Amino acid sequence: MEFPHGKFVFFLLLLSLGTLSALSYTLFSPIDNYLVDCGSIVDSVVDNRRFVSDASCRNSYSLHSSRSASLRNENPHDVSPRIYQSARVFTRPSRYEFEIKEKGTHMVRFHFQKLNSSKFDFGDAQFHVLVNGFVVLSDFIGGEVVSPRVKEYLIWVDTEKLVITFIPAKKSKFAFVNALEVLSAPKDLILDTAEYVNSEKTDEFDGLAxxxxxxxxxxxxxxxxxxxxxxxxxxxxxxxxxxxxxxxxxxxxxxxxxxxxxxxxxxxxxxxxxxxxxxxxxxxxxxxxxxxxxxxxxxxxxxxxxxxxxxxxxxxxxxxxxxxxxxxxxxxxxxxxxxxxxxxxxxxxxxxxxxxxxxxxxxxxxxxxxxxxxxxxxxxxxxxxxxxxxxxxNNSMGSLAGKLPAELVLKSWPKRNIGVLIPLVAAACLLVSLSMLLRRRMTGLKNSLTWSKLPTDASGADVK
Structure with missing residues (x-):
């Protein structure tokens, strides 16, 4: 027996499945969406995405730096995307702060490529990077980055701000970055449980997120x-x-x-x-x-x-x-x-x-x-x-690069100057000690040269 409308019903079924599939495909739009073109004075568009110049920091993010500079690539033949034609350079510890609207996993991407510059020798680019208390880069050597490189991290954020800190490895070194991305990730990107596998057993690993x-x-x-x-x-x-x-x-x-x-x-x-x-x-x-x-x-x-x-x-x-x-x-x-x-x-x-x-x-x-x-x-x-x-x-120290926790990495900057600080403090202490000793001696000498008044009832025989 043949159903006269069977082919039509089958066609409608296929059409509905295709429609449901199409409806389920919506472009992901992150709640937190920061694309920063570091060191540039104008915005840049890469892959239909606008990276905003950090020279015009918005209320939602800010740059805190006492010593930074913006650089432009001096190589006219470089055909790298525009975000790699500029960089922000830091000669002291500096940080970017981003306001977080949605707590959870965030994708954090760093874009690096050394520039041809007459102001900075990128052979001296060596630095550490922290993200919300995690050490993500340690002694990173920027002079070796001859082509665009992206370092990507997934960071759980349960605070109102995400803080990215750049720390030069030494006073003679500097840090830099060409562009930054901070994006809230989809909820299903990193689940909290995985299978832990070794030669002895397979077990659950919890707390992954x-x-x-x-x-x-x-x-x-x-x-x-x-x-x-x-x-x-x-x-x-x-x-x-x-x-x-x-x-x-x-x-x-x-x-x-x-x-x-x-x-x-x-x-x-x-x-x-x-x-x-x-x-x-x-x-x-x-x-x-x-x-x-x-x-x-x-x-x-x-x-x-x-x-x-x-x-x-x-x-x-x-x-x-x-x-x-x-x-x-x-x-x-x-x-x-x-x-x-x-x-x-x-x-x-x-x-x-x-x-x-x-x-x-x-x-x-x-x-x-x-x-x-x-x-x-x-x-x-x-x-x-x-x-x-x-x-x-990350390891037990909260690091993805090395064995030092973020606290010690942060303290490494002033410790680099401790060789200068100790002599200065010692010299100051020595001056204070000499000053006190000299004052005591002067006071003692003054007392020894002061005449006491004789009693009025003393007899002449008592005077030697």
């Missing part, structure tokens, strides 16, 4: 570079080629269809379509399941914990319920028999991510692998990955 995080690597697997213009949070995702160490038996896949974001799952703010529509996969092409893994290795600093966020989206399977594989971090099994169909409520091309916290050892590397599990099936995809993010967690 309260940590300070430094974005160390943000990688799009199997795809091209994703620029801030094509990212919902203005991030950069670089290709995975330089980190890929074992890819035998794998291939890249590209997807031109719709990525289906779902309520409660990964959103476009977690990662954009351009990240989820590419991947590397392992495919079983015969009756056997290949015994191979794809492995990536990332350089990291030892002595810190790292958040490893892995992004998955099944854009390669021909049907649901066919994809099962294992995930390894630092050689340890982090996710056994991952079933993306179940994880995404049985929707193909729907994104999913998993967060793991791991320790970095003295080797200076962190590895990620995907490969077949015991329940992987022949003639199917038996492993895949779309993207990787690696973020450093």
């Amino acid at each position: 309260m940590q300070a995080l430094e974005v160390v690597h943000r990688v799009s697997v199997g795809g091209p570079k994703v620029t801030p213009f094509n990212d919902t949070l203005w991030r950069t995702w670089i290709p995975d080629g330089e980190f890929l160490v074992s890819s035998f038996g794998s291939k890249r896949v590209y997807f031109s269809g719709r990525i289906w974001y779902q309520m409660g799952g990964a959103s476009r703010e977690v990662a954009p379509d351009n990240v989820y529509n590419t991947a590397r996969v392992i495919r079983s092409t015969n009756a056997s399941v290949p015994d191979v893994n794809i492995t990536w290795v990332f350089p990291v600093a030892g002595g810190f914990k790292y958040l490893v966020r892995l992004h998955f989206c099944d854009i390669a399977s021909i049907s649901l319920g066919l994809l099962y594989f294992n995930v390894y971090v630092n050689g340890n099994l982090a996710y056994k028999d991952l079933d993306l169909s179940r994880a995404t409520n049985y929707v193909l091309a729907s994104p999913f991510y998993a967060d793991f916290v791991v320790d970095a050892d003295a080797s200076g590397v962190l590895s990620v692998s995907v490969g077949p599990s015991n329940i992987s099936m022949p003639y199917t995809i038996v492993g895949m990955l779309n993207a990787v993010e690696v973020m450093k967690l």
